[in-house]
Amino acid sequence: MPAFFACSLFIRIFLLLQYTDIVVFKLRGKNTLVICESCGRKVPRNKAVIFEKAISFSTDMKNANDVRFFERRKVYYCISCAKHRGIFEKKKRMAMRKDNKLV
Secondary structure, three states, X not given: OOHHHHHHXXXXXXXXXXXXXXXXXXXXXXXXXXXXXXXXXXXXXOXXXXXXXXXXEEOOOOOOOXXXXXXXXXXXXXXXXXXXXXXXXHHHHHHHHHHHXXX
């Protein structure tokens, strides 16, 4: 593979990753930075609070032909936004619910 093709492929992948929903920045020798969904602050991935957000799409028709699509998406929050939004309590309740199912 020619060197210029590999370079252009790398640039295309970088530009594609740059304009996705979840932007991840890679620093040399450090953790990757993610962007907080709420305030836009750049936070190291190991310090960020990861929360799975459920997104549902459905048609306006409320009959048998109703098309529904459910998707789960990882959302990253900084510590202060997660505390303000009560995500720690939500994660605690979800963990307790999971423990009760196992018993």
